[in-house]
Amino acid sequence: MTDLFEKHRPIAERFERMMEMGVNAVGVVNDRILSPTRAIIQGRETILAGTNNYMGVTFEKACIDAGKKALEEFGTGTTGSRIANGSYAMHRELEQSLAAFLNRKHCIVFTTGYQANLGMIAGLAGPRDTVFLDADSHSSIYDGCTLSGAKLVRFRHNDASDLDRRLSRSEDEGGGRLVVLEGIYSMLGDRAPLKDFVELRKKHQFQLLVDEAHSFGVLGPNGRGLADEAGLEDEADFVVGTFSKSIGSIGGFGAGDHPLFETLRYAMRPYMFTASSSPATIATSIAAVKTLAREPERRDRLRRNSERLFNGFRTLGLETGCEEVSPVIAVKCKDEPSTIAMWNRLLQGGVYVNIALPPGTPNRLCLLRCSVSAAHSDAEIDQVIAAFGKVVAKA
Amino acid sequence: MSTDTPVIDEICRLLGPHNPKGIALSAETDIPAELNIDSVGVLDFIMDVEDTFDIEIPMNVVAETHTIGDLVKVVEDRIKKRNA
Structure with a gap:
């Protein structure tokens, strides 16, 4: 009888290769979430730049109060x-x-x-x-x-x-x-x-x-x-x-x-x-x-933050996924091992972004994908740019 | 494409970029398994086949097409249907 898991062996082997690099880029644990843009990961305060929290409303008092009330009443x-x-x-x-x-x-x-x-x-x-x-x-x-x-x-x-x-x-x-x-x-x-x-x-x-x-x-x-x-x-x-x-x-x-x-x-x-x-x-x-x-001004803040990150990446000479400013800013990388290594160095440097690898990406691209939030401060965006700068310099 | 070119030759030509190891291709070659093309790569390749022969190969049909021989049959059937 064929083991039903046999078809998944290539996935297991790919995962093992990543773990041999000392990295589990698809299993990050957030020990605590401090704000829409910060968490404690591996004991370190980390800027979240890959969580699609575009409007930054996850800690909004009105939202939390409404959730608590509904929990108690319903x-x-x-x-x-x-x-x-x-x-x-x-x-x-x-x-x-x-x-x-x-x-x-x-x-x-x-x-x-x-x-x-x-x-x-x-x-x-x-x-x-x-x-x-x-x-x-x-x-x-x-x-x-x-x-x-x-x-x-x-x-x-x-x-x-x-x-x-x-x-x-x-x-x-x-x-x-x-x-x-x-x-x-x-x-x-x-x-x-x-x-x-x-x-x-x-x-x-x-x-x-x-x-x-x-x-x-x-x-x-x-x-x-x-x-x-x-x-x-x-x-x-x-x-x-x-x-x-x-x-x-x-x-x-x-x-x-x-x-x-x-x-x-x-x-x-x-x-x-x-x-x-x-x-x-x-x-x-x-x-x-x-x-x-x-609060339509959140959209304006998101656009400004996106422009800041996009322009910062361009100044570093990084190749981005598209030419227009967007809250999703993907950095194209050379290959899978170097992308995993760069992702890990970013995390060690206190910046969380998404890793995206084939076949889940267009044109078999290896990407470090950032998503910008209206809640990011200018300083946080600049820290993300600086962290990429350091990682690229070592690549 | 030239109508003189056999369909299988044209399909093998289109598979070239997906066959960096230069595996010998025949009607029996299982496209995703033997050439190690992922699911998205197969769909991209099928788009090239559609455009080359000016036919439509819906994704539902792709799922049941494994070997080069299977694909040749699909292409020939669809060319006949188009010309009917």
């Missing part, structure tokens, strides 16, 4: 799905406040951001439909596509002319067509050229879903994401987002204006067959949405 968990156990009033309140923030008629919340993409894509597309997805899409998009049973067509990253060719080439089998884009791509930090993709609607018929996971709260005059920034919200039929980044909790959402949108609640397995978010999580999310709406 208990620790919901113990089931909203279909089976029913919703709490605050689930609805969060959906309404998000719909208002997004200026959409409908919003459905999910227990995780991963499930939001799974649910929305598999709820919208079925076996007779075709989903066109960007090659650099997040795994949750790929998995949602697989769950849908739809025909899946992958187009070259951020290349509207390539999507044009594939839409033209695609056989019309009578089903619907869904194009899936991301506001900010999580590995390189680049934005989808939304205007170019929307232009294709003059030539091809399709519905458009934009995953604003990394751009919600971050981009646009109203903080709604890339479509808001581009002035093309009317062209995005569906928006997906997560609470685990700008909202600082856990969960996700799907939103849209379609008159049948609410029927998705009864067609999305990742919504129907999982426990709903805990009261404390929902309450902190509601408070965070209010904070984002009340």
